[in-house]
Structure formats: C-alpha cells, structure tokens
Amino acid sequence: MNDKLLALRLFVRVARTGSFSAAARELDLSQPSVSRIIAALERDVGGALITRTTRAVTLTDVGNEYLARIEAILASLEEADHEARGSRELRGSLRVAMPASFGVREIIPVMPGFLARHPSLNVSLLMSDQRQDTIKEGVDVALRLGELADSSATARLIGRTQRVLVASPTYLKARGTPKTPADLAAHAGIVGPAGTSAGTWSFQKDGQSVVIRINSHLTVSVNEAAVAAAVAGIGVVTTALWGCRAELARGSLIQLLPDWKMGEVEVHGMFTPGRQPKPSARALVEYLIAELRR
Numbered sequence: 001m002n003d004k005l006l007a008l009r010l011f012v013r014v015a016r017t018g019s020f021s022a023a024a025r026e027l028d029l030s031q032p033s034v035s036r037i038i039a040a041l042e043r044d045v046g047g048a049l050i051t052r053t054t055r056a057v058t059l060t061d062v063g064n065e066y067l068a069r070i071e072a073i074l075a076s077l078e079e080a081d082h083e084a085r086g087s088r089e090l091r092g093s094l095r096v097a098m099p100a101s102f103g104v105r106e107i108i109p110v111m112p113g114f115l116a117r118h119p120s121l122n123v124s125l126l127m128s129d130q131r132q133d134t135i136k137e138g139v140d141v142a143l144r145l146g147e148l149a150d151s152s153a154t155a156r157l158i159g160r161t162q163r164v165l166v167a168s169p170t171y172l173k174a175r176g177t178p179k180t181p182a183d184l185a186a187h188a189g190i191v192g193p194a195g196t197s198a199g200t201w202s203f204q205k206d207g208q209s210v211v212i213r214i215n216s217h218l219t220v221s222v223n224e225a226a227v228a229a230a231v232a233g234i235g236v237v238t239t240a241l242w243g244c245r246a247e248l249a250r251g252s253l254i255q256l257l258p259d260w261k262m263g264e265v266e267v268h269g270m271f272t273p274g275r276q277p278k279p280s281a282r283a284l285v286e287y288l289i290a291e292l293r294r
Contacts, residue, residue: 007041008070010034014050015067016136018057026138075276090118094280097134098143099193100127101224102267106242107143110291114284121280129193129222134272141281142270143288145240154277155268156285159292161241163262165201166253170233178236178256181210188217188235192226201238203260210260227253240265267292 006027013023014034024034042049049063059067078092098107103125115123126132126139134142148155167187178184181203189201191214203210217235220226227244230237231252242265247253269285271277 003037004044007037007044008074010037011041011049012067012071012074013138014038014057015059015063016138018136020052020057071275075278078278089120090280090283091120092278092280093122093124094278094284095124095126095138095140096143096281096284097126097128097132097137097139097141099129099145100222101129101227101243102143102145102240103127104224105246106292107288110288113291114287117287118280118283123284129224134270139272140278141272141285144268144270145265148268148270154273155270156289158267158269158285158288160264160266163238163265164241164244164248165236165238165256165260165262166227166230166244166248167236167256168231168233168253169251171230171235172254174233181212181257181260184212184214184236187215189214190226190229190235190237191216191219192223192237192239193221201262203257203262205260238262 010023010027010029013026014020017023017026020034020038021031023029024031027034029037038050045062045066047062048060049066051058051060081091104127107125111123115121126137131144132139132142143158144155175187176183178187181201184201199216200211200213203212218229220229223239223243226237227239227247229235230244231247236256241248244253248255269281269288271281
C-alpha cells in the first residue's frame, strides 16, 4: 500500500472511531506513527482536517467534507481493482457485524467455504448482541436479525426462520408442559434480546391471534445466555430456531406449542448507508444467501 493510500485509510478510521489509538490498532501501527501520517496528510491538503483535544477527536468542516469524498473514492478504487483483475478473487479487508450467538452458531460454520474461495481477503467478524454503529466501527456489511432500524440503508434478505418456544425436560417435569398459550401464565419466562417483548408473547393459529402476558422470571442481555438459562431449567424462552437448533437436536430443549406460530425472524445483510458496497461485502451476502437457505 502506498503512503498516500495508507494516509487516506488512516484518516477515515480516525474520523469514524474518533480515536488515533483505535485506528492504530486496526491497521497494526503505533499511535505516534498514525499521528505523523495524519499530520503529513494535513500538510499535503493544506488545511486542518482533525481537531485534537485531551477529551475528543473531531473533524473540522474541511475534514467532514474531505471524509465524504475520500470514502467514496476508496470504495470506487476497490471496485475498480476488483474489476481490473477480471476474476472472482477478492482482496483487502472486510468488516462484518452480527449478533454474537447467530455468528457463532450459523455464520462461522459456513465461513470456511467463503475464505477458501478468497484466500487474499482479510475478514473481521464483529460480534455483539448490541447493534453496532456501522459507520463508527467501519463496518462493510451488518447481519441484522428482525426489523431494520435504518431505512436509509441498502439491504438484502439473506434468510428467515421461525420463532419457537422452548424449555428443558427438567423444567417441564417439575412445572408441567403447557398445552395452550394461556397455560404460560403459570410458568416462569426467560426474556432475552431475541424475545418478542419483555412483557408479552404473541401466538397465531388458524387465523386466531393470542397475546399472553409473561411472568418474567429472568432477563438477560445476550441471546446465548437466554438459551443457556432455559437448558438449565430456569424457565421457558422464545428465540429464533437458529438460536436453539443444536439444543433441540440434542434433546436438552423441547419445543412447546408447535401448532402455534410466533412469527418469523428475518436476517438481512445491511450495507453501510452512504457508501458504495464493497465487492467483498456483496460477495459475502450472496454466499450466505446460498448457504443459509439450504
């Protein structure tokens, strides 16, 4: 990578993370090196791009305008490089955000095939059950479960799965197996980020819709913990089938009320708004569409 291209990439990451040290870690450089490169870039363009204080790193007006232009140029350059190679090989870096449990259970198992196709591509998986700031984190594509909050983003539907209600055999032996949604009023509920609501769960059957208020016995912030709590016998939990498929297969969880539907959970590949999607981001989404719909 030549010096000017490195400087531009560093400027973008400093701007998006608001941190010289974060940009340095991402590109495997020292913080003093990043500071020197950005200072040289500012001398080259003839104006201050970044305002540095002891508490924050912010962009000047010139820096904001420069950032918008540079991000578009970098995206176009990567697209041009890809087209010029005249092959399907992908290079560079790809940053992908996703919920942690979904990433571990569904994405990592299918990644070997994608990485084998593109050995020159460096992929970073950013996993968190809290939705990441795609711009600040420099995300190229985010895998989102459920409704999309950002209507300005370009997104592709990757797949969908049913929401299910489950509990462990130990719990059901002690508390009994609910036969109807109304029976859940006497059961302990576990609420996680994949729950339809902290207070109520909705069911549909034969055109009939029922909303049940749940006795929330335990609330957790990550879906993996909600499923683990159900396996431990703490209560019943609702989650996407993706989130508990292995436990159902092992018999450590049992699906309840299978004749009642709780709706579908969609997963989308959401490209960061305001940017042209990277070829590698588009390729990953196409790959996941094929793999997860099997």
